[in-house]
Amino acid sequence: xxxxxxxxxxxxxxxxxxxxxxxxxxxxxxxxxxxxxxxxxxxxxxxxxxxxxxxxxxxxxxxxxxxxxxxxxxxxxxxxxxxxxxxxxxxxxxxxxxxxxxxxxxxxxxxxxxxxxxxxxxxxxxxxxxxxxxxxxxxxxxxxxxxxxxxxxxxxxxxxxxxxxxxxxxxxxxxxxxxxxxxxxxxxxxxxxxxxxxxxxxxxxxxxxxxxxxxxxxxxxxxxxxxxxxxxxxxxxxxxxxxxxxxxxxxxxxxxxxxxxxxxxxxxxxxxxxxxxxxxxxxxxxxxxxxxxxxxxxxxxxxxxxxxxxxxxxxxxxxxxxxxxxxxxxxxxxxxxxxxxxxxxxx
Amino acid sequence: xxxxxxxxxxxxxxxxxxxxxxxxxxxxxxxxxxxxxxxxxxxxxxxxxxxxxxxxxxxxxxxxxxxxxxxxxxxxxxxxxxxxxxxxxxxxxxxxxxxxxxxxxxxxxxxxxxxxxxxxxxxxxxxxxxxxxxxxxxxxxxxxxxxxxxxxxxxxxxxxxxxxxxxxxxxxxxxxxxxxxxxxxxxxxxxxxxxxxxxxxxxxxxxxxxxxxxxxxxxxxxxxxxxxxxxxxxxxxxxxxxxxxxxxxxxxxxxxxxxxxxxxxxxxxxxxxxxxxxxxxxxxxxxxxxxxxxxxxxxxxxxxxxxxxxxxxxxxxxxxxxxxxxxxxxxxxxxxxxxxxxxxxxxxxxxxxxxxxxxxxxxxxxxxxxxxxxxxxxxxxxxxxxxxx
Numbered sequence: 001x002x003x004x005x006x007x008x009x010x011x012x013x014x015x016x017x018x019x020x021x022x023x024x025x026x027x028x029x030x031x032x033x034x035x036x037x038x039x040x041x042x043x044x045x046x047x048x049x050x051x052x053x054x055x056x057x058x059x060x061x062x063x064x065x066x067x068x069x070x071x072x073x074x075x076x077x078x079x080x081x082x083x084x085x086x087x088x089x090x091x092x093x094x095x096x097x098x099x100x101x102x103x104x105x106x107x108x109x110x111x112x113x114x115x116x117x118x119x120x121x122x123x124x125x126x127x128x129x130x131x132x133x134x135x136x137x138x139x140x141x142x143x144x145x146x147x148x149x150x151x152x153x154x155x156x157x158x159x160x161x162x163x164x165x166x167x168x169x170x171x172x173x174x175x176x177x178x179x180x181x182x183x184x185x186x187x188x189x190x191x192x193x194x195x196x197x198x199x200x201x202x203x204x205x206x207x208x209x210x211x212x213x214x215x216x217x218x219x220x221x222x223x224x225x226x227x228x229x230x231x232x233x234x235x236x237x238x239x240x241x242x243x244x245x246x247x248x249x250x251x252x253x254x255x256x257x258x259x260x261x262x263x264x265x266x267x268x269x270x271x272x273x274x275x276x277x278x279x280x281x282x283x284x285x286x287x288x289x290x291x292x293x294x295x296x297x298x299x300x301x302x303x304x305x306x307x308x309x310x311x312x313x314x315x316x317x318x319x320x321x322x323x324x325x326x327x328x329x330x331x332x333x334x335x336x337x338x339x340x341x342x343x344x345x346x347x
Numbered sequence: 348x349x350x351x352x353x354x355x356x357x358x359x360x361x362x363x364x365x366x367x368x369x370x371x372x373x374x375x376x377x378x379x380x381x382x383x384x385x386x387x388x389x390x391x392x393x394x395x396x397x398x399x400x401x402x403x404x405x406x407x408x409x410x411x412x413x414x415x416x417x418x419x420x421x422x423x424x425x426x427x428x429x430x431x432x433x434x435x436x437x438x439x440x441x442x443x444x445x446x447x448x449x450x451x452x453x454x455x456x457x458x459x460x461x462x463x464x465x466x467x468x469x470x471x472x473x474x475x476x477x478x479x480x481x482x483x484x485x486x487x488x489x490x491x492x493x494x495x496x497x498x499x500x501x502x503x504x505x506x507x508x509x510x511x512x513x514x515x516x517x518x519x520x521x522x523x524x525x526x527x528x529x530x531x532x533x534x535x536x537x538x539x540x541x542x543x544x545x546x547x548x549x550x551x552x553x554x555x556x557x558x559x560x561x562x563x564x565x566x567x568x569x570x571x572x573x574x575x576x577x578x579x580x581x582x583x584x585x586x587x588x589x590x591x592x593x594x595x596x597x598x599x600x601x602x603x604x605x606x607x608x609x610x611x612x613x614x615x616x617x618x619x620x621x622x623x624x625x626x627x628x629x630x631x632x633x634x635x636x637x638x639x640x641x642x643x644x645x646x647x648x649x650x651x652x653x654x655x656x657x658x659x660x661x662x663x664x665x666x667x668x669x670x671x672x673x674x675x676x677x678x679x680x681x682x683x684x685x686x687x688x689x690x691x692x693x694x695x696x697x698x699x700x701x702x703x704x705x706x707x708x709x710x711x712x713x714x715x716x717x718x719x720x721x722x723x724x725x726x727x728x729x730x731x732x733x734x735x736x
Contacts, residue, residue, distance in 0.1 A: 017396040081651070083730045196407075294726055295701035297646055297655075299617050300357075300405035301389030306398055319405060336728045340392075340648040342655060342698030345726050 029261035037258030044249040065101040071184035092180040115147045122214045123275035127151040130225035167289025168279035169331025186265025193264035193311035211277035266309045280327030291324040297343045304335035349373040351443035353423045358604025359449030360384045361624030369632040379422030381473045391500040428579040428597035452569035452605035467563045490560035493567035501564045513544040571606040586613040591637040593627045657704040658691030687713040698726035
């Protein structure tokens, strides 16, 4: 049969049929999953296989940015009729290219030290560690002082304010680098997220503990900064190293990206990211953001639930005419676009 | 009390769910068509390859147990309206205290005889997804007969699979039976641009009209399924005749949804069926005394253009305000009485907020007020292009 050419605004969701081997957990999906997982395992744990770790990391980040750019352009073309998606994809690609690739490398080369203006605590925990903040804020270099204050102000002031007005999407769907990859290269796999009540339970039992652990580590490091204790400090530092290995490496990279073709594109964001956990709590309890349901218009078709990358059963709310206010919603807006009856609206 | 519901479409299922919410009645749903309730308007997304079959089931399979609704996947072949028994094709007979007929509607067929080399299909039952898919495998050219919503869905599916398609419409344009001329013309143009060969004002009265199409999908309307009721001696006209409490001529036997004919007529569709089901449950549990239809609304999608209607919009241009965007495919129509109070709103390519539209129509706001405040009623996604009337 000829490949599908569907003319609804969300062509990206449909340009390769979801029943194809690649998008339906067939051998192609497993093949791609194994390749990605292996690649991540080597880059994270055995970079010397490919050369000097610094160089490997540079090329990894260059490759990551390139993938975001290429699939970002594809996404913009596919979603060209929907201004929300065009603008947010432009934002994601620009942030990744400028703030997460070009600028950090420029800063490193000019001796100010590598710094990512698009990542904050707790996704980048070290940005709130005493050692980092001392080395930034107490530095004679005014650019480094700016970096230090940027970290603090973005977390303490900008995050709650922006989340109050816009929900967690301002970060997860407009700024974040993990989001950038998920929304571009991962877009074809968004329907693979599990919608079962069990996975919702697992989600709550994994994501919040990660936030708690990193909060405790950070708090202990600050306690030790005020009351030095070398023996205790070795414990906390090794706890942080284990966190970095399990959460930063295994979870966000190897599983988070490597399993795209099997578990969907937002596994890390849904089950592991402490930033998403924090923003989610703010979104649920201190935000105006919600997805509105248009009274009785739902025809229970299931497009919204199927294409929710965070595994939210959107339909179960929409068909009851209830607004959706869930901590995990990253506000990607795809449920709004795939709805054939104008039932949903992010607001 | 044991309520047996025949049919697991939206009317029957909503009746069952609402009954369980409002009471402890024992509820059984019998369906030969599908083991679990599915969204009929979503069938096209399965045919398009955008959803899988399990995605169009609004409730998880294990939820039926939790709701306390018994599902029987079997065909009801006979009901006894006096004894309140239902006989199933497997030989089982079920005893009920009340029977709800939610048997839906079946496609009307062409009266013209069609050459045997053409595959002739309709598109309304779950099994039609498979039949259409099989037919599309070998299809070189397809014809769709009928300019309504199902015709539009099937045309979109066929073109989506790259099959050259001719669409025969009896009226002057797409969905003209419900739409004013301007909107119908606009949609006809839009559909033509998608590569469909639309033939308007054509009645398929002979086989030759279909030219070389090897697949013919007939979508010329649906008629209420009344055979089960008729066999049981229940009064039927266009549909199963019911009063304002959905009771048929047989006491304790009710009919809802596409198959029912209320004192003011038969009306079909998802929203109507859902409202019937919910209201019947309220009546059976004593929460409501009779059915008063809420303000009419409906929606559909023609390729990428959504359509919504609230209230009454006449098919001619008298007493209406029409706005057509010159830049993008969208338009809005506000229908009012001669003294200016709004009776209906009609939107293509834009989304409106149901609660606001309802409020305006119920309050009979004047047309100028609605135009000036149209921003309040817009439900378009954020960052969409603004509407200024």
